[in-house]
Amino acid sequence: MSVAMPPADQPDRNLTPVDGADSAASGADAPAAPRRRLVLRLYIAAAAPNSVHAQANLRALLATAGAQDAAVEIVDCIREPQRALRDGVLVTPTLLKLGPAPTCTIVGALSDGAAVALALGLDATPPATTLPTVS
Secondary structure (H helix, E strand, C coil): CEEECCCCCCCCCCCCCCCCCCCCCCCCCCCCCCCCCCEEEEEECCCCHHHHHHHHHHHHHHHHHCCCCCEEEEEECCCCHHHHHHCCCCCCCEEEEEECCCCEEEECCCCCHHHHHHHHCCCCCCCCCCCCCCC
């Protein structure tokens, strides 16, 4: 799996901030900035094994990170080869993080959940479970 990140000084021009996200809040009691919705595009090759694994791994990662509201578009490169080429995708599976900035590209079956979560800016640590105490 490889991760490509654009330069930090290159903003994503296709995204608009969520209401109030662009206004600067000051003061100690200022409310937390609203969380922007994760926007992803996964390029796959029909039912190829790595594409199936990538879809399953992405679903599991989003569930673990509590990001079920993420917008995920699946593009089948077998059905839409010209779109994949136009978007610069030459290898499947490929995951694009389109928003919030910074954008990134991840190539592979997304099997390294920790690395994918880090690239997407997610906290993928499973919630702590407490074991019952025996008295």
